Amino acid sequence: MKQTLVLKVNPDKPETEKMQIAANIIKQGGLVAFPTETVYGLGANALNPAAVSALFKAKKRPLDNPPIVHVENVNTVYTLAEQVPPKATQLMKLFWPGPLTLIFKRSPTVPDVTVAGLDTIAVRMPKHNVALALIRLSNCSIAAPSANLAGKPSPTSAKHVLADLNGRIDAILDAGPTSVGVESTVLDMSVDPPMVLRPGGTPFEALREALSDVVLHPFVAAEKELPVGKARSPGMKHKHYAPNADVTVVEGDIPAVVAKVNEIAETHKRKGAKVGILATDETLISYHADVVKSLGSRFNLAVVAQNLFRLLRELDAEGVDAIIAEGVPTEGLGLAVMNRLRKAAGYRIVKAS
Numbered sequence: 256m257k258q259t260l261v262l263k264v265n266p267d268k269p270e271t272e273k274m275q276i277a278a279n280i281i282k283q284g285g286l287v288a289f290p291t292e293t294v295y296g297l298g299a300n301a302l303n304p305a306a307v308s309a310l311f312k313a314k315k316r317p318l319d320n321p322p323i324v325h326v327e328n329v330n331t332v333y334t335l336a337e338q339v340p341p342k343a344t345q346l347m348k349l350f351w352p353g354p355l356t357l358i359f360k361r362s363p364t365v366p367d368v369t370v371a372g373l374d375t376i377a378v379r380m381p382k383h384n385v386a387l388a389l390i391r392l393s394n395c396s397i398a399a400p401s402a403n404l405a406g407k408p409s410p411t412s413a414k415h416v417l418a419d420l421n422g423r424i425d426a427i428l429d430a431g432p433t434s435v436g437v438e439s440t441v442l443d444m445s446v447d448p449p450m451v452l453r454p455g456g457t458p459f460e461a462l463r464e465a466l467s468d469v470v471l472h473p474f475v476a477a478e479k480e481l482p483v484g485k486a487r488s489p490g491m492k493h494k495h496y497a498p499n500a501d502v503t504v505v506e507g508d509i510p511a512v513v514a515k516v517n518e519i520a521e522t523h524k525r526k527g528a529k530v531g532i533l534a535t536d537e538t539l540i541s542y543h544a545d546v547v548k549s550l551g552s553r554f555n556l557a558v559v560a561q562n563l564f565r566l567l568r569e570l571d572a573e574g575v576d577a578i579i580a581e582g583v584p585t586e587g588l589g590l591a592v593m594n595r596l597r598k599a600a601g602y603r604i605v606k607a608s
């Protein structure tokens with residue numbers, strides 16, 4: 256067990272002294288959790304193999320699932336990537352800093368452990384002053400997966416990070432809750448047309464507007480478990496975003512969904528299970544269960560995304576045995592929300608009609 260140092264920082268103007276402490280830990284090969292606009296990341300010097308190995312260990316992450324390398328300026332991308340296609344240059348101009356991760360053919364100078372032995376590398380520039388200052392002061396690119404234990408929902412606050420990693424990492428920069436709430440969109444630029452491997456904070460619609468041709472990997476909108484042979488991203492084949500409770504997602508028209516959710520809740524209750532329901536503002540009062548929480552309005556999917564992981568953790572903390580979640584439309588940030596919910600449910604999806 257280490258003592259994890261908690262550094263509270265101002266999200267807009269992080270205090271130099273505290274940032275310097277965190278940067279020195281990174282420089283010495285240590286692990287620092289830090290906020291990004293999406294979720295908290297667990298950072299290590301991307302070019303230090305021992306530090307990156309320690310990162311996998313702290314998270315209990317399978318060694319075949321590489322982290323995202325975070326940069327503070329576009330020039331660094333050219334030292335990490337072997338090939339940067341013109342389309343990627345355009346996307347970096349349009350979307351960086353922001354919740355878009357790009358996959359490139361990797362440069363041989365990047366340690367194998369950082370890319371889990373793949374011939375590609377995932378890179379992004381986060382839109383958060385604390386993250387950017389940490390990279391700048393550490394004077395290196397920072398490899399950072401989400402700062403949760405493998406298999407847990409990604410952390411959207413320092414409290415979530417500490418719940419999973421207290422005593423396993425050197426420090427955390429606490430700058431309050433994150434704004435996007437789901438992880439970055441992962442876009443593979445090493446294939447043509449570019450392919451979305453993970454839906455996230457940058458909506459697919461925005462990418463489609465910027466690129467003449469861009470496709471979704473079948474996993475992205477999958478409604479059932481697909482054979483892992485088709486995985487292009489190692490993360491696709493690992494269990495993810497799972498709370499302790501059994502999750503069921505109910506999809507369809509609102510009145511039908513409400514009736515179905517209550518019906519499933521009743522079945523669980525009869526078996527003596529403690530039931531939690533993830534509702535939306537519009538349906539909240541129609542449900543009867545031990546715990547009912549609203550993700551936000553169905554008409555504001557950005558807020559739904561912001562709340563998702565926090566509420567999954569809160570329901571776990573309440574000790575519910577079963578979670579029944581309402582589906583939301585798969586447009587804008589809704590695609591990322593549904594991707595995470597369906598995975599959390601192990602694809603236990605009920606269509607209400």
Ligand code: TXA
Pocket residue numbers: 291293294295296297320321322323354356358370373375376377381399400401402437438439440441452453487488489490491
């Ligand atoms: O918003 C985010 O992306 C957050 C913050 C901290 O930046 N990070 C994050 O990292 O979600 P992580 O490690 O939890 O997810 C990275 C995803 C994984 O699904 C991984 O498999 C995929 O990116 N990935 C990494 N390198 C890859 C590569 N070379 N090819 C394909 N997928 C890759």
Ligand code: MG
Pocket residue numbers: 400401409
């Ligand atoms: Mg993760």
